[in-house]
């Protein structure tokens with residue numbers, strides 16, 4: 001058994017976004033120090049880190065500085081070069097390491113590996129150029145989602161192609177595909193779930209409660225915990241996440257995103273070898289969070305099964321939401337916790353913060369979610385609104 005890395009040791013983090021910031025906040029509470037590496041001097045984590053290295057992610061001098069100062073290293077951002085992580089591994093413990101990074105930052109490799117290891121994935125085909133698109137569509141059938149193999153997140157690099165007409169239009173408009181792509185069968189989803197799992201250096205695996213996620217424009221919008229799905233589906237999701245942790249030999253935190261089809265089949269969508277947006281609820285609603293889980297796992301401290309204290313929901317606050325949000329009204333919601341990441345640049349689709357709402361019953365949580373959605377301009381059309389809309393159409 002490895003000797004634990006104890007406070008006030010220094011935790012090095014590659015990437016200084018909100019995930020890094022939240023890891024640091026938990027690490028600090030536990031007495032650890034931190035050094036963060038990010039190209040942006042004003043990244044969210046720089047507000048809290050003991051030290052910040054401001055340099056591009058391909059800068060070996062920055063990597064050397066990180067290795068010299070940190071006692072253990074993790075990353076909170078997947079689009080960094082696995083080579084530099086491999087280089088760091090020669091002198092320092094880096095978790096979850098370069099191998100999982102290599103596969104998860106490349107959709108085709110990730111899917112191939114998942115499939116090879118026996119995990120159920122969405123039917124897919126690799127596409128190598130514009131001329132490869134039609135033959136692949138013939139194999140899978142429309143509708144499909146075309147995704148770039150690299151650099152995609154929050155729905156970036158994705159196009160839904162529903163009809164032959166849309167495929168033709170897409171091919172006419174685009175000069176060439178943006179690098180290697182995959183097409184996936186577009187699934188008529190019953191649910192989207194995720195499970196944040198953590199595995200220690202001793203191989204102990206545990207999972208956070210199953211999250212039920214909804215996306216808008218392919219970006220996570222809300223998470224409800226516990227997921228409102230059958231016990232069997234919950235069990236299946238947890239079992240898949242546990243198996244992924246073992247099969248990929250992960251030390252640290254990893255999130256498994258899953259699709260549940262109308263037929264009740266649970267498929268692995270993708271893996272994120274870091275804390276995940278859908279796991280933010282754990283900060284306020286669990287006895288320990290996914291961020292503390294990172295610290296415990298990479299420092300070799302004991303892990304135990306996280307407990308959900310109350311039913312809860314998380315709603316993301318994007319730039320477009322902040323511009324209409326009345327924070328004063330928001331804080332009227334009982335059991336609400338506001339998290340803003342302190343980002344200076346406001347873009348409509350940029351993740352600026354989130355709120356968590358706890359309730360005694362899931363029905364209370366659902367009410368709070370509806371209230372918050374209303375405040376951020378994301379309210380679902382209620383049936384009376386739909387009726388009114390229909391009436392307007394008929395009278396015009």
Ligand SMILES: Nc1ncnc2c1ncn2[C@@H]1O[C@H](COP(=O)(O)OP(=O)(O)O)[C@@H](O)[C@H]1O
Nearest residue numbers: 122145152153154155156184185186187215218
């Ligand atoms: N094959 C699919 N069928 C239906 N919805 C999909 C499919 N692929 C992606 N989506 C939707 O888009 C979201 C983002 O896609 P994902 O593959 O997870 O990429 P990202 O890396 O952007 O998170 C998913 O959570 C889901 O809501």
Ligand SMILES: [Mg+2]
Nearest residue numbers: 154257269270
């Ligand atoms: Mg995703």
